[in-house]
Amino acid sequence: MTTDKPKKQRIINCVSQLPYKIVLDESTDKWILNPSTGNSALYSSLDYLQNSDEYEQVVVGWTGEITKKNLTKGEILRKQLETQELHEIQRIEDDTANQTDEDKLYVTNEQMDNLGKQLKDNYNPVWLLRSRNQGRWRAYAENVIWPLFHYILNPATRKDFDSEGNNENSAWYDYVKFNEAYAMKIGEIYQPGDIIWIHDYYLLLLPQLLRMKFSSLDLEEEGKNKLVIGYFHHAPWPSYEYFRCLPRRKEILDGLVGADKITFQNEQFSRHFVSSCKRLLDSTSKKVKDDLGKDQYNLAVYGGDLVVDSSPIGVDCEGIMKEAFTPDVDSKVDAIRQAYKGKKIIIGRDRFDPVRGIIQKLRAFETFLAMFPQWREQVVLIQVSSPTLNRDSPQVIRLEQQVNELVNSINSQYGSLNFAPVQHYYMRIPKDVYFSLLRSADLCLITSVRDGMNTTALEYVTIKSHDTNSACYGKPLILSEFSGSSSVLKDAMIVNPWDSVAVARSIDQAFSLTKIQRNKLQLRTWKEVPNIRAWSDRFAKLMIEIAEDANAQDRKMTPALNRPLLLENYKAAKRRLFLFDYDGTLTPIVKDPAAAIPTARLYNIMEKLSQDPNNQIWIISGRDQAFLGKWWGSKNKSVGLSAEHGCFVKDIGTPDWVNLTEKFDMSWQVRVNEVMEEFTNKTPGSFIETKAVALTWHYRAAVPELGDYSAEQLKNELLKFTEEYDLDVMDGKKNIEVRPKFVNKGEIVKRLVWHKYGTPQDLLKPLDQSLPIDEMPDFVLCLGDDFTDEDMFRQLNSIEKKWGENYKDKRNKWGNFGFYPVTVGSAAKVTVAKAHLTDPQQVLDTLGLLVGNVSLFQSAGTVDLDARGHVKDSESSKKSHAASVAYAMKRTGSSTSLNKQ
Ligand SMILES: O=P(O)(O)OC[C@H]1O[C@H](O[C@H]2O[C@H](CO)[C@@H](O)[C@H](O)[C@H]2O)[C@H](O)[C@@H](O)[C@@H]1O
Numbered sequence: 001m002t003t004d005k006p007k008k009q010r011i012i013n014c015v016s017q018l019p020y021k022i023v024l025d026e027s028t029d030k031w032i033l034n035p036s037t038g039n040s041a042l043y044s045s046l047d048y049l050q051n052s053d054e055y056e057q058v059v060v061g062w063t064g065e066i067t068k069k070n071l072t073k074g075e076i077l078r079k080q081l082e083t084q085e086l087h088e089i090q091r092i093e094d095d096t097a098n099q100t101d102e103d104k105l106y107v108t109n110e111q112m113d114n115l116g117k118q119l120k121d122n123y124n125p126v127w128l129l130r131s132r133n134q135g136r137w138r139a140y141a142e143n144v145i146w147p148l149f150h151y152i153l154n155p156a157t158r159k160d161f162d163s164e165g166n167n168e169n170s171a172w173y174d175y176v177k178f179n180e181a182y183a184m185k186i187g188e189i190y191q192p193g194d195i196i197w198i199h200d201y202y203l204l205l206l207p208q209l210l211r212m213k214f215s216s217l218d219l220e221e222e223g224k225n226k227l228v229i230g231y232f233h234h235a236p237w238p239s240y241e242y243f244r245c246l247p248r249r250k251e252i253l254d255g256l257v258g259a260d261k262i263t264f265q266n267e268q269f270s271r272h273f274v275s276s277c278k279r280l281l282d283s284t285s286k287k288v289k290d291d292l293g294k295d296q297y298n299l300a301v302y303g304g305d306l307v308v309d310s311s312p313i314g315v316d317c318e319g320i321m322k323e324a325f326t327p328d329v330d331s332k333v334d335a336i337r338q339a340y341k342g343k344k345i346i347i348g349r350d351r352f353d354p355v356r357g358i359i360q361k362l363r364a365f366e367t368f369l370a371m372f373p374q375w376r377e378q379v380v381l382i383q384v385s386s387p388t389l390n391r392d393s394p395q396v397i398r399l400e401q402q403v404n405e406l407v408n409s410i411n412s413q414y415g416s417l418n419f420a421p422v423q424h425y426y427m428r429i430p431k432d433v434y435f436s437l438l439r440s441a442d443l444c445l446i447t448s449v450r451d452g453m454n455t456t457a458l459e460y461v462t463i464k465s466h467d468t469n470s471a472c473y474g475k476p477l478i479l480s481e482f483s484g485s486s487s488v489l490k491d492a493m494i495v496n497p498w499d500s501v502a503v504a505r506s507i508d509q510a511f512s513l514t515k516i517q518r519n520k521l522q523l524r525t526w527k528e529v530p531n532i533r534a535w536s537d538r539f540a541k542l543m544i545e546i547a548e549d550a551n552a553q554d555r556k557m558t559p560a561l562n563r564p565l566l567l568e569n570y571k572a573a574k575r576r577l578f579l580f581d582y583d584g585t586l587t588p589i590v591k592d593p594a595a596a597i598p599t600a601r602l603y604n605i606m607e608k609l610s611q612d613p614n615n616q617i618w619i620i621s622g623r624d625q626a627f628l629g630k631w632w633g634s635k636n637k638s639v640g641l642s643a644e645h646g647c648f649v650k651d652i653g654t655p656d657w658v659n660l661t662e663k664f665d666m667s668w669q670v671r672v673n674e675v676m677e678e679f680t681n682k683t684p685g686s687f688i689e690t691k692a693v694a695l696t697w698h699y700r701a702a703v704p705e706l707g708d709y710s711a712e713q714l715k716n717e718l719l720k721f722t723e724e725y726d727l728d729v730m731d732g733k734k735n736i737e738v739r740p741k742f743v744n745k746g747e748i749v750k751r752l753v754w755h756k757y758g759t760p761q762d763l764l765k766p767l768d769q770s771l772p773i774d775e776m777p778d779f780v781l782c783l784g785d786d787f788t789d790e791d792m793f794r795q796l797n798s799i800e801k802k803w804g805e806n807y808k809d810k811r812n813k814w815g816n817f818g819f820y821p822v823t824v825g826s827a828a829k830v831t832v833a834k835a836h837l838t839d840p841q842q843v844l845d846t847l848g849l850l851v852g853n854v855s856l857f858q859s860a861g862t863v864d865l866d867a868r869g870h871v872k873d874s875e876s877s878k879k880s881h882a883a884s885v886a887y888a889m890k891r892t893g894s895s896t897s898l899n900k901q
């Protein structure tokens with residue numbers, strides 16, 4: 001009998017870079033994969049999931065900067081010859097390119113395939129091959145986001161962003177592309193039921209991009225296998241006061257809140273994030289406790305729900321113990337102990353950047369030697385500082401000078417000819433040396449002024465838990481209160497790194513602890529070290545719960561509007577029709593209806609839109625003729641108007657209104673008004689807006705509870721009239737509105753769409769359904785926020801369906817008729833619209849995009865990329881393809897198998 005193994009849960013794990021430094025050996029076409037250093041916690045989580053019985057892991061990551069292995073002399077000569085010819089091709093193909101061959105990254109399709117084969121199972125490279133300066137893909141994340149997230153107000157936002165002449169705008173463009181390349185790759189490999197897990201600040205836009213991409217790829221199935229996205233933020237999340245300084249703050253939050261779960265290293269970071277969402281996205285949140293008793297926020301953003309919580313990342317305790325206690329490491333420990341015989345060893349190991357607090361550490365050590373002369377010549381500080389990628393930046397060079405000065409000053413004051421109290425190593429060290437240093441240490445000193453999680457602290461406490469090795473066991477840790485790890489290792493000796501006297505005292509205190517005291521501290525801190533396996537399991541389990549929950553609910557999220565696609569469709573169309581609701585769509589909702597007037601920006605954009613002879617614009621509103629006439633009729637004659645939800649219509653370019661309710665019995669108005677007055681009297685703050693036909697009872701300014709209660713009661717009273725008079729009682733945005741049933745915004749939309757484009761309207765005439773499709777609009781953007789706008793969307797959907805039957809072969813190249821019914825508001829809102837924009841601000845940005853006021857890459861959208869990371873069918877895509885084909889031909893001497901793009 002065979003038993004089916006339970007299916008493993010697939011997790012698509014997205015990391016900013018595959019865990020290797022990747023080198024191409026051109027002589028063999030093979031790739032050399034050198035494991036990356038750093039990010040040890042994340043990479044051990046990948047290893048754990050890769051080998052797990054419960055999960056099937058698929059890893060997606062950028063290749064990182066690819067280098068090529070040095071060639072032999074003969075090969076160099078051959079390559080030079082090729083290069084000259086390549087340059088010829090390059091010059092013909094790309095007259096703007098003045099790169100040297102070294103700058104250009106040529107990789108053949110076969111080489112790309114080879115990397116896929118050489119990587120571990122299910123490791124998927126994201127290729128971004130098109131540029132010189134491969135580091136550009138990191139630029140925005142590392143020069144703008146990273147400093148700000150570490151409380152450094154960034155000078156890089158200045159124009160002179162880097163030596164390549166890139167500024168913040170071009171770096172943002174690359175950041176968007178970087179995220180889009182991931183969305184493309186995931187779109188290729190996603191299978192229904194997969195869970196997507198995204199890591200860190202290089203990929204902040206990816207959650208929302210995936211929502212857009214998946215909606216257009218139709219990968220999400222109705223009622224099951226909903227797309228579930230989790231994001232873990234490894235870095236700190238700054239307080240709102242800092243976050244608000246980020247120029248793209250809103251775009252970044254918009255991108256991130258596409259996730260279902262966002263997790264931070266600690267409760268403080270999650271609180272900061274929620275506070276930024278509240279202030280910038282107008283979100284609301286409910287604080288609850290998670291299963292471990294920590295703060296969790298159920299955040300409602302644009303009406304959609306997501307979970308924000310914290311879970312500190314851990315280390316691979318079992319793996320560390322295995323690797324740190326080997327005969328080879330034993331001998332290294334002996335050598336270190338021998339070299340500093342009779343001395344206490346303080347270990348420091350940090351990345352060499354300004355937030356790791358190396359300066360603070362050296363100052364504290366200097367203070368320690370000054371304050372406690374008994375320890376002079378008795379203590380050595382071994383500081384290993386690993387260089388970062390931006391080693392040549394002015395900030396790091398300045399830091400290097402300061403550190404050198406301090407080291408020299410300490411060593412000259414407190415050292416002697418045969419002893420230097422500070423041993424500074426500015427270099428990367430292999431793991432075994434690192435472990436031998438941690439094992440040898442009598443104290444570990446971490447004085448970082450800002451970090452998300454300091455894994456050295458966790459690794460040190462892990463190694464010091466080896467209770468059969470008494471020389472190693474139970475040595476104290478001094479830890480900065482500004483390190484994310486201080487919220488985990490609460491029993492470490494916590495210090496303020498800016499207070500060098502206090503740190504100096506702590507060092508003295510650490511060396512003065514008795515063995516019993518040290519052991520007690522060790523027992524407590526060791527219990528606090530999070531284990532990477534448990535951490536990975538917990539995140540995955542919570543994601544599975546969210547997936548189960550989402551699938552159990554019959555709620556479909558409305559995807560964000562795919563703006564780049566809209567733009568393409570717009571450009572290709574010749575008969576464009578715009579149907580705009582007014583309140584809550586073109587202007588934000590405000591307390592007083594009279595104050596909701598158009599802004600100069602709105603006028604400007606509408607002016608530009610209406611100047612294009614291929615555009616026809618209509619505002620279809622619940623407002624009356626007087627309001628629309630005052631703010632639109634008199635300002636822009638090229639805009640058609642419909643007032644009171646379709647009761648009145650004023651055609652484009654004409655001064656006269658047509659009353660579609662002329663023949664309707666209006667005696668209901670007196671009776672409805674009486675009831676409304678009654679409720680106005682008992683609900684302070686409420687009032688009646690009397691229009692030509694409709695009556696609207698507003699209660700936005702009333703005490704909320706009383707307003708809601710009265711509205712409910714009033715609605716029940718008014719519903720009593722509906723049969724007698726054939727009325728509609730509508731529940732609007734803090735209003736109750738009554739108007740004749742037979743008119744609605746949908747009816748107007750039907751007339752405007754099913755109409756010979758550009759000719760005058762006669763709304764009293766019956767609809768001509770025999771019109772040829774190429775006389776009707778080929779692009780319809782319909783925007784509205786309220787439930788009365790659903791009538792417009794419903795009509796568009798039904799026309800689209802009919803056209804699908806009548807004009808089967810007349811779809812555009814995107815397979816549709818150019819209809820965009822778009823609701824303004826949350827993704828979670830119940831709507832028949834096909835997409836959503838979050839608020840009137842986004843509406844204006846989107847319209848601005850169409851008239852060229854706003855650049856596409858001010859915000860992210862989905863743009864199809866080719867396999868090499870170029871925008872599909874773009875000039876750069878073609879050029880890169882030609883150059884790489886030429887390169888491949890030179891290498892193989894043949895023209896076969898080069899057609900894959
Ligand atoms: O169809 P619309 O153009 O969206 O108009 C719908 C109603 O909008 C107005 O009321 C709403 O907006 C006001 C201003 O922001 C706000 O104060 C009020 O609470 C909202 O209900 C307008 O006053 C109504 O006449 C429209 O029917």
Ligand SMILES: [Mg+2]
Binds near residue numbers: 581583584585784785
């Ligand atoms: Mg509205």
